Amino acid sequence: MSENKSFDELLLPVRNDIDRIDKELLKLFTERMQCAERVAEIKRKAGIPVLNAAREQVILDRVKKEAGEYGDSAVALYSAIMSISRARQHNMLKSGGVLRDLEQNSPKTLKADPRVICQGAAGAFSHSAALRLFPGQKPIFLPGFRDVFEAVHNGAGDYGVVPVENSDAGSVSEVYDLIMKHRMFIVGAADIPVRHCLCRAKGTGAVKKVLSKHEALVQCSAYLAAHDIETEAYSNTAAAAKFIAETRLEGVGAVCSAQAAEEYGLEVIAADIQNTDNNCTRFIVISREAVLPEDAEKISLCFSLPHTPGSLCHTLERFALLGLNLTKIESRPIPERNFEYDFYLDFTGNVHDVQTLALICALSDEMPRFSFLGNYKES
Amino acid sequence: MSENKSFDELLLPVRNDIDRIDKELLKLFTERMQCAERVAEIKRKAGIPVLNAAREQVILDRVKKEAGEYGDSAVALYSAIMSISRARQHNMLKSGGVLRDLEQNSPKTLKADPRVICQGAAGAFSHSAALRLFPGQKPIFLPGFRDVFEAVHNGAGDYGVVPVENSDAGSVSEVYDLIMKHRMFIVGAADIPVRHCLCRAKGTGAVKKVLSKHEALVQCSAYLAAHDIETEAYSNTAAAAKFIAETRLEGVGAVCSAQAAEEYGLEVIAADIQNTDNNCTRFIVISREAVLPEDAEKISLCFSLPHTPGSLCHTLERFALLGLNLTKIESRPIPERNFEYDFYLDFTGNVHDVQTLALICALSDEMPRFSFLGNYKES
Structure with a gap:
């Protein structure tokens, strides 16, 4: 306890310094945001886009130089500041016309009785x-x-x-x-x-051998080994079920879904025979057309980014700013382009929210390859 | 032209304001980084870890309140500042003992003549x-x-x-x-x-039907359809090749790799019959043991993050700070834990670099679930 106390005592003057610095720093940051708004207003009148990569690079080079041994940290700070600043400018400019139209004019419900x-x-x-x-x-x-x-x-x-x-x-x-x-x-x-079932044609005898997709057989390996059942690969689980139903081979079953068993009139001998349950x-x-329900909860996007440090991070930062959670991310190299990646992302969110829409619109304006894939409910 | 000029003229006073603000802001930021170093020194002496999530939250709450309508932007700014600050503290503290040992003591080359x-x-x-x-x-x-x-x-x-x-x-x-x-x-x-080949046992006739893994047959669907060849699923490509070599069935071939054809003495009738070449x-x-070559170029990590906005972003920021490129990212929900994700990431980099090692060590100290998977060359 006494050690902790002395630790706190030691820390107190530094923390006081930090608090004083933060007060001033925050004031300057707010002033800088107000400047960004003045810039946005001028850009709006002149019809000029928000992103000015050249000007941003000039600032980054300058702060790196001025900050001396803190150069890299200062670059990280200013990358963040400029990304935050751009987000506010886009909010003001209401950019991304095509997506705004989509949000306004797409149906809000799926078709009744669809094919x-x-x-x-x-x-x-x-x-x-x-x-x-x-x-x-x-x-x-x-x-x-x-x-x-x-x-x-x-x-x-x-x-x-x-x-x-x-x-x-x-x-x-x-x-x-x-x-x-x-x-x-x-x-x-x-x-x-x-979930896999072991099935056979009704009226046929004990199953000595099963047909199914190779992966399904692997997923049920423990059950099949324990019951001494031989396996043979088939193109897919449903086709195996259909084949068994049609041929009624004695002693041969299928590993397939309960749905397939029902579809082809097979008898389910054992259900849930897969090795694990969390697959x-x-x-x-x-x-073909977007459907944007009022209560949609998931947004899917695809975009490509240059293969430079921090490019993904600064994009994710803008979702974080709005409190939108990333629920899936996957990168894939773009075959014809070296060092460039496609990212597939899912976020929580609804494009009928003004700020969320502004963000998607802003990204679509800034990125050469950006696709809004949809906003939907999970079933 | 004249419109552009007037745009630049309009912008000039705002840019001058921004430049003045940046000068002051940078000075404060540098002071704040120096404070972070004083804190790190005190923490080092007291043997206390870098991350103090409670203190960080207090600061975030305060700046959000103080910044008024810029509250969200200020939170984003301070998340970045604290992440940068933590990175510097870790650099000073040389945390992550286990990984430091690994870096020092692992072999630098793969075993000769390995099994x-x-x-x-x-x-x-x-x-x-x-x-x-x-x-x-x-x-x-x-x-x-x-x-x-x-x-x-x-x-x-x-x-x-x-x-x-x-x-x-x-x-x-x-x-x-x-x-x-x-x-x-x-x-x-x-x-x-x-790359798939169409093969047959030497001395057998024209191929009317092929066996292979279902996916391989799909990948070669165009060639097989054009040549009117029937298909049948088999557990895998190499097993299909082996079966054909052993049975020498008349008119039946296999779709497999050139390697498999050679292995089982099959005749290659057509090479590269897959639909696309970029697969x-x-x-x-x-x-079982780490091998960390001097010229390793790829780092693989796995860690889990709480499902809160920005958590991934602030982690990626720290790699970006060092100029390390993300080359792969994949998220997977952790089955037993709702709203928590495992991330698998590959970065360019070498753990024998002092700063890179410091970052990996820092993350391993800060994160409850963090695994350094390796640092290796690409063949």
Whole structure:
């Protein structure tokens, strides 16, 4: 205790200095923000964009030089100050016309009785996702992700349901590439737990061997080994279920979803036979037009940044400023461009909020590659 | 022109104000950094850690209140200032003893003539990766990722070669989970292009049907459709190649790597039959002990952060401060903990650099869940 006391006593004069410095520093910062507003007003009248990278670099070079041994720290400080300042200027300028129109004019609810397109076959996990997202709708199944996107793009379907994460059905990359290629919007999302059943055709005997997608067999390896069941790879879980239902092979079963068992009239011998219970696949709903519900809670964005220290950080800072939480981030190098990255991000938030809209609009104005992918509810 | 001129004229007085403010602000900031150093010195003598979250919150609350309508901006400013200040304090305190020992005492080169373990079978893409990473070594193949990690953990092998990204062989999540579970280090990495060949057993006739992993068949769909070749799913590409070599089925081929064709003595009918050329799988080398080469260029970290606005941003800021580039970032929700995330990050950098080591040590002291995964070269 006495040591702590003396520690506090030692610290007191420094803390008093810090408090005095902070008072003055804050006053100057506020004055600087007011200057930024004067600049914004002049820029607004002259129709000139907020970001002036050359002027910012001049300031960064100057503070680095002036701050001597604190040069790097001063650059970090001023990167933050200029990013905060730009955010205020954008707020005043109401930039980002296209996104403002989108926010004003997009429908606020999904279509009633939509035509829903899924990849794979009836009984696949995308089927369960479609039923969760669009209860009572009978989805149409197409073989590939490409087909789903083309059907929605051509208007053959209203919405597509596709996996984007941790799926055994396909790769995230391909789906994101297709979103960008077809300029689709994300209008919904659901996390579907991956649960496997051991099934057989009704009236056939004890299961000695099962067919399923290789990954599903791996996910159920403990159960299958314990019950001495042989395995054979099949293209996907639903197709394996269908094959078993049609051929009624004696002693051969399938590992598939409960949905697939129901779809093909199979008997479920054991449910939830996967090794672990925390395996989920995230599905999203894609749409040709944006749908922006009043109570949307998740914002998806894609943008690219130059491969320079701090570029991502200063962008994230602006979301943090508004209290918006990052819930997912993924980087992907852009194949044709060295040292440049695409970032896929999900934030909590709603674009009908004035400040959130201003931020998205500002980023869309500042960044050469920026895509607002959607604002939706989680199912 | 005249409009531009008048714009510059209008802007001049504001810019002069900004320059004056910046001069004073920078002086105060430097004074504040000097105070931070005095605090660090007192803390060092008292053996007290750098981060004092309660004191930081008091300051944030105060500046928010004092800055009035600029409250949010002031909070952003001070979050940045405190993060910069903490970085300087850690630099002085030389915190993070365990990592400092690791940096001092780890070997700087990989073992000569190591026993290398791969998942899958000879001819799988992991085989190509192992040959690139350890030329001239004959890898040992084990069925699952779990087996590879256990073999390296138990000392049955020196190094393991496993995929971590965009692989058709397994999921990133599982490999990262195993790294954390076995507290493995990453000691190397290589990006291997995914290239498929159409092969048959020598002396068999025209290929009417091919066996391969489902994903490989999808990746070669254009070529196979154009040549009217039927497809059938198999557990993996190398196993399909082996099966074809052993059975010599008439008219049946395999889609596999050139490595697999060579391994099983198959004839390559067509090479590079995949739809696109930019599909890569990233492999890493896992090891029980850290290896920290003098010329290592990539640092891998895993840490968790509270799900609060800006937490990631302020961490990234500190890497940016040192000029370290982020080359990969991925977030994953922690299953048992709501609203908390694990982040997997790769940065350019070398831990033998004094400042970089200080940063890693500082983060390891500040964060309840922080893992230094390795510092290695890319092959």
